[in-house]
Amino acid sequence: MADFIKYTEQPSNHRDLxxxxxxxxxxxxxxxxxxxxxxxxxALPQIERLTEAASEQMxxxxxxxxxxxxxxxxxxIVDASECPPTFGVPPGLVIGIIAGGHEAIxxxxxxxxxxxxxxxxxxxEHKINEHDVVIGLAASGTTPYVIGALEKCRENGIPTGCxxxxxxxxxxxxxxxxxxxxxxxxFVTGSTRMKSGTAQKLVLNMISTTVMIQLGRVEDNKMxxxxxxxxxxxxxxxxxxxxxxKMKDYEKAKDLLLKYGSVKKAIEMREK
Numbered sequence: 262m263a264d265f266i267k268y269t270e271q272p273s274n275h276r277d278l279x280x281x282x283x284x285x286x287x288x289x290x291x292x293x294x295x296x297x298x299x300x301x302x303x304a305l306p307q308i309e310r311l312t313e314a315a316s317e318q319m320x321x322x323x324x325x326x327x328x329x330x331x332x333x334x335x336x337x338i339v340d341a342s343e344c345p346p347t348f349g350v351p352p353g354l355v356i357g358i359i360a361g362g363h364e365a366i367x368x369x370x371x372x373x374x375x376x377x378x379x380x381x382x383x384x385x386e387h388k389i390n391e392h393d394v395v396i397g398l399a400a401s402g403t404t405p406y407v408i409g410a411l412e413k414c415r416e417n418g419i420p421t422g423c424x425x426x427x428x429x430x431x432x433x434x435x436x437x438x439x440x441x442x443x444x445x446x447x448f449v450t451g452s453t454r455m456k457s458g459t460a461q462k463l464v465l466n467m468i469s470t471t472v473m474i475q476l477g478r479v480e481d482n483k484m485x486x487x488x489x490x491x492x493x494x495x496x497x498x499x500x501x502x503x504x505x506x507k508m509k510d511y512e513k514a515k516d517l518l519l520k521y522g523s524v525k526k527a528i529e530m531r532e533k
Contacts, residue, residue: 265429269401269453271446278449290455293448297459300444304464311396311422311438312468316475318394318420325355325472326384329398330374330406332454333424333461334359335366337398340465348478349486349523355469358383360406373406380410389419396468397423400457402430402441411435424464426457440464485525489518498524506531 275289301308315325327337338357345352360379361370373379384395395414397407402425412435414421422438433439442464444456473479478486489495495515501524502514521527 265427265431267401267403267427268443268445269426269447269457270451273446273448273450275448290448293456294459297442297444297456297463300442301460301463301467304440304442307438307440308464308467311440312471314420314422314438315394315396315468316472318392319354319472319476321392323390323392323394324353324387325469326358326387326389326393326395327356327398327465328358328380328384328395328407328410330360330365330404331369332458333398333400333404336458336461336465337396338366340462340469344469344473346488346490347484348473348476349488349525350473350476350478353387356387358387360404375405377405377409380406381413384410384414389414389417391418391420394420394422397421397425397432397436398461399423399430399432400426400453400461402427402432404432407432408435424461426453426460480525483524485528486523489522495519498527502527502531 278286319325327341329337338359341355341357344350344355359365361373364370365373395410397411399407408431411421411432415435421436422440423432423436424440424442425432426442426444428441428443433441442460444460447453447455447457449455483501485501487494487498489498495518498518499511499515502508502518503511505528508514517527517531518524521530
C-alpha cells in the first residue's frame with residue numbers, strides 16, 4: 262500500500278474561501294459537483310459487476326447490506342430505508358448499518374469508526390450468511406470499522422462489494438466487487454460529505470434501483486409495488502390503475518387500489 266494516495270484528503274483546488282462572495286462560493290461548489298457524474302461514469306463497469314452479484318444473491322433469497330461510518334453510513338441507511346416504501350419489499354431485505362448504531366444517524370459517535378471488530382458484530386446481529394451480500398461504504402477506503410467487517414465476510418464466504426473514492430484502498434482490496442469513484446479533492450479539504458458523498462449516493466441509487474427492477478418490483482417505468490403511505494402516492498397509484506385497466510372512474514379505481522393495497526395486486530385481481 263506504499264503507493265496508496267488519499268485523493269479525498271488532498272488540498273482543495275480553491276483557496277481563501279472566507280473571502281469569496283456567496284455567488285462565487287456557490288458557483289465554485291457547483292463546478293466541482295459537475296465533475297461527479299463523469300467520475301461515476303468511469304466506474305460503470307465496476308458498478309455493473311457489483312450490481313449483477315447483488316442481484317444474483319437476492320434472486321436466490323439473500324439480502325443486501327450496506328455498512329459504513331459517518332456520512333457513508335448515513336447514506337447507506339437512507340438508501341435502505343427508501344426501498345420498502347418505493348418498491349414494496351420487506352424492511353429486512355435491504356439493511357443499512359452504521360458505526361455507532363442509531364445514535365450515529367443524527368450525530369457523530371466518537372471513535373466508532375475506529376473499531377475493527379464492531380462491524381462484524383453488527384452484521385451478526387442480523388444473522389448474516391453466505392446467501393447475503395455486503396457493500397462497504399467508505400469514502401477514504403480506510404475506515405477500520407468497514408475493513409474489519411469485510412475481512413470477516415471474506416473469512417465466512419459472504420460476497421462483498423464496496424463504494425470508495427480513492428483508488429487502490431484497503432477496503433477495495435478486500436471487496437470481491439470494488440467500486441472506485443475517484444472524485445478528487447473536496448471543495449473544503451477533506452469534507453467527504455460533498456463530492457464523495459454525492460458520488461456514493463448516485464451509485465447507491467443505481468444499484469438499489471437496478472436490483473429492484475431485476476427482482477420484478479418495477480413494471481414498465483412504474484413503482485407498481487409502492488406503499489400507499491400518503492395522499493400523493495394514493496393518487497399516483499389510482500392513475501396507474503386507471504391507465505393500465507383503461508378505467509375512467511377515479512373513485513372506482515381508488516376503491517380497487519385501496520382494497521388490494523398495491524397497484525400490482527389491484528391490476529392482477531381485476532384482470533383475473
